[in-house]
Amino acid sequence: MADISARKADHIDITTQRVVTPQVSPGWDDIHLIHQSLPEIDLQDVKLGVRLFGSDLRAPLVIASMTGGHPRAGEINRRLAQAAQEFGIAMGVGSQRAAIRNPDLMPTYSVAREHGPDVFLIANVGAPQLIDQDTEPALSVGDVKALVDAMGADALAIHLNYLQEVVQPEGDQRARGCLDAIRLVAASLNVPIIAKETGAGINRAQAQKLKDAGIRALDVGGAGGTSFALVESFRAADRHLGEAERLGQAFGGWGLPTAVSVVECLGLGVPVIATGGIRGGLDAAKALALGADLVGVARPMLSVAMFLVGATTIADLNMCERVVLGRTGEWLAQRGGSERPGLGRGRGPSPGVRILEQDPR
Numbered sequence: 001m002a003d004i005s006a007r008k009a010d011h012i013d014i015t016t017q018r019v020v021t022p023q024v025s026p027g028w029d030d031i032h033l034i035h036q037s038l039p040e041i042d043l044q045d046v047k048l049g050v051r052l053f054g055s056d057l058r059a060p061l062v063i064a065s066m067t068g069g070h071p072r073a074g075e076i077n078r079r080l081a082q083a084a085q086e087f088g089i090a091m092g093v094g095s096q097r098a099a100i101r102n103p104d105l106m107p108t109y110s111v112a113r114e115h116g117p118d119v120f121l122i123a124n125v126g127a128p129q130l131i132d133q134d135t136e137p138a139l140s141v142g143d144v145k146a147l148v149d150a151m152g153a154d155a156l157a158i159h160l161n162y163l164q165e166v167v168q169p170e171g172d173q174r175a176r177g178c179l180d181a182i183r184l185v186a187a188s189l190n191v192p193i194i195a196k197e198t199g200a201g202i203n204r205a206q207a208q209k210l211k212d213a214g215i216r217a218l219d220v221g222g223a224g225g226t227s228f229a230l231v232e233s234f235r236a237a238d239r240h241l242g243e244a245e246r247l248g249q250a251f252g253g254w255g256l257p258t259a260v261s262v263v264e265c266l267g268l269g270v271p272v273i274a275t276g277g278i279r280g281g282l283d284a285a286k287a288l289a290l291g292a293d294l295v296g297v298a299r300p301m302l303s304v305a306m307f308l309v310g311a312t313t314i315a316d317l318n319m320c321e322r323v324v325l326g327r328t329g330e331w332l333a334q335r336g337g338s339e340r341p342g343l344g345r346g347r348g349p350s351p352g353v354r355i356l357e358q359d360p361r
């Protein structure tokens with residue numbers, strides 16, 4: 001247990017102090033929105049509000065799941081929840097495995113509800129923990145329900161992090177049976193389940209399987225942002241584990257770039273969240289123009305980009321004209337992307353996400 005808590009602290013230190021983004025690009029530089037010289041709307045008409053699973057968000061933003069399970073992590077969750085409360089956006093906490101094994105750690109997660117009473121809050125558990133591993137038995141459906149209830153969460157993200165697990169010497173390496181376990185959790189919980197990759201992207205066939213298993217949203221967690229292969233490589237180097245260090249470096253850029261994964265996940269009738277390498281409002285606008293329903297970013301730049309393409313709502317932005325060049329264009333051409341709803345002109349919002357006429361206040 002001390003191990004998990006120490007790992008959470010390592011993740012915070014490494015991701016804030018070292019370079020953990022790979023050479024591979026998430027793809028935003030290849031996406032170009034077609035500028036409208038005469039937007040024929042006023043900047044003040046731009047509305048960023050969306051409704052997600054019955055909750056109003058003031059912007060289509062999620063603070064992606066990050067942490068918990070360590071005293072410093074509790075402080076981070078407190079501050080993030082205050083920000084989410086103030087700006088009316090959604091927030092995820094990090095993997096809650098530590099709190100199931102040691103209930104004393106639960107406040108480092110539930111602090112988010114305490115300081116974000118109105119926030120759309122997303123609980124988090126790893127898919128590998130839903131099946132028996134060599135060192136630990138599977139979490140029961142009751143365990144998972146308890147962690148959702150303990151923080152009054154509005155949804156549960158099940159994270160898919162096998163790239164990270166195989167690089168960690170102590171990682172969980174069994175994956176057989178995960179889809180059935182996800183199906184069981186989805187059928188048993190009364191909150192929507194989000195399937196969430198953590199840096200390697202979700203492809204279309206896997207997205208379809210997840211949807212068929214009952215998940216209600218896809219967080220693509222694509223390549224090009226924080227790479228947990230690199231994070232674990234740094235952890236391994238610090239512990240003089242040369243083989244794991246090299247493995248992490250070799251797989252640092254593994255996976256579907258975020259922009260490609262967004263397109264792969266469109267058209268399945270579930271909201272798509274673009275996470276992975278969104279570093280500003282313009283990246284966010286491009287992800288939304290590609291067809292994503294939500295992202296994690298800063299609001300002001302997002303409004304400016306919407307104004308300049310003449311989009312008053314996120315639904316308009318989903319439908320705006322754009323071109324996809326370079327590596328991302330080549331990826332999508334080879335993956336049959338041009339026949340997908342994400343290319344050319346867009347497709348309107350997904351079921352589960354309703355665009356608000358007015359920004360909720």
Ligand SMILES: Cc1cc2nc3c(=O)[nH]c(=O)nc-3n(C[C@H](O)[C@H](O)[C@H](O)COP(=O)(O)O)c2cc1C
Pocket residue numbers: 011012015064065066067093094095124157159196197198199221224225226275276277278
């Ligand atoms: C310090 C840190 C810890 C993270 N822990 C989790 C986690 O416990 N569960 C999870 O689903 N994702 C976790 N993530 C992954 C993020 O939610 C996100 O998918 C990833 O960092 C890519 O987004 P970015 O490029 O904007 O960082 C973590 C990310 C960071 C930076």
